[in-house]
Amino acid sequence: MTRIRSFISGVGSYLPARTVTNEELAKTVDTSDEWIQQRVGIKERHIAAEGEFTSDLATAAARAALDNAGLTIEDIDLIVVATTTPDYTFPAAATLVQMKLGMNHGFAFDIQAVCSGFVYAVTTADSYIKNGLAKRALVIGAETFSRLLDWTDRTTCVLFGDGAGAVVMERIDLADDEAERGVIASALRSDGKHWDKLYVDGGPSTTGTTGHVHMQGPEVFRHAVGKITDVVYATLEQSGHSVDDLDWFVPHQANRRIIEGAGNKLGLPPEKVIITVDRHANTSAASVPLALGVAVADGRIKEGDLVMLEAMGGGFTWGASLIRW
Incomplete structure (x- = not known):
């Protein structure tokens, strides 16, 4: 007897080039580095460039995860993107990532659970793998959250940033006497x-x-x-x-x-x-x-x-x- 499990074989990240410090925000909104750090512990955040979209961040993180796993996009049959800030109302950001990675097989979709999205996506991909619907999945959390902010509202604009992280999840068959993984x-x-x-x-x-x-x-x-x-x-x-x-x-x-x-x-x-x-x-x-x-x-x-x-x-x-x- 064997147990089907999904394990993480690769991890990748992407952060936009522009970094915005608390001091920079304090020039345009009534706040301070001390106020932000005392209340939430944030020193800086990354902000996506004009023309840089959620699918771009997600694609960069996905490529890094594939490299880390020693795989290519041909090895992937499922892409799940957790995001609250897709490029468009539709199609799903995941299908745009699929296109940008040159993948024309398998399937791709988004999950919207806001900040819980990546955990929801990991759990969903795990279920798909265990049920035989996929062998390897790219699971991505990606946001251009700065585009949802009112930059005059100091209670929210100081809290958020942009970025993407990805993992490769693979099927593994464990014998009964093998350690959990x-x-x-x-x-x-x-x-x-x-x-x-x-x-x-x-x-x-x-x-x-x-x-x-x-x-x-x-x-x-x-x-x-x-x-x-x-x-x-x-x-x-x-x-x-x-x-x-x-x-x-x-x-x-x-x-x-x-x-x-x-x-x-x-x-x-x-x-x-x-x-x-x-x-x-x-x-x-x-x-x-x-x-x-x-x-x-x-x-x-x-x-x-x-x-x-x-x-x-x-x-x-x-x-x-x-x-x-």
């Missing part, structure tokens, strides 16, 4: 009654415009830590593991205080928590794969490590995925 367990949640606590005031069927981000910051903060720990514990319970077994916690990078609060509630030592919000800001669906990419590239996450991914976003949506690297 790949995606072990996942938990996904949503609760639509909280939609107006974090949303964009535009859309094709409402205003016909893109709209801007609106957020009830204290309310989001109040819910975040509890919901994060909820899905982490649910995922651990499914797997038979405990918090003590975790080597790394890779959370959504929205707010350093939320990350630290969740880590404390879980009883995780700070040195096991990956934090990149200071240099990337909140890149929504791209934040988890970007943080993952940093920790893999610098050697912290290595083969055999037990890694917990977690995110929470507008909707509310939230989820976690436990992976044996």
Whole structure:
């Protein structure tokens, strides 16, 4: 007997060239580096160039992940892009990435779960692989979130940035006596009654415009830590593991205080928590794969490590995925 699992064989990232510091923002909006760092822990963020689209960021990250895995696009049969900021209302950004990578086989689609999108996408690709619908998948989180911002609103414009991260997920058949590898367990949640606590005031069927981000910051903060720990514990319970077994916690990078609060509630030592919000800001669906990419590239996450991914976003949506690297 064998067990079908999906494991991550490659990781890639892309950040736009332009970096915007807190000091630069303070020249145009009533804020300061000290104010931003004290409240959310952000020092800088990357902003996409004019004419640089979400599919461009996603394609660059995908190429990097393929190179890291030692594969070509011919080896891929599924592309899933998690994004809130697609190039167009339709077609899906994933199909544009498929075109830009020169792939004319397989299938591609988007997932929209805002900041939880990448965790949702990993869980979806894992299900497709385990059910025989794909052998290798490119799973991408990509955002040009800066295009949803009101740059005169200091409560939101300082929080977000642009970027993309990608992983290659592959099928592996494990014998019963082989050690666990790949995606072990996942938990996904949503609760639509909280939609107006974090949303964009535009859309094709409402205003016909893109709209801007609106957020009830204290309310989001109040819910975040509890919901994060909820899905982490649910995922651990499914797997038979405990918090003590975790080597790394890779959370959504929205707010350093939320990350630290969740880590404390879980009883995780700070040195096991990956934090990149200071240099990337909140890149929504791209934040988890970007943080993952940093920790893999610098050697912290290595083969055999037990890694917990977690995110929470507008909707509310939230989820976690436990992976044996």
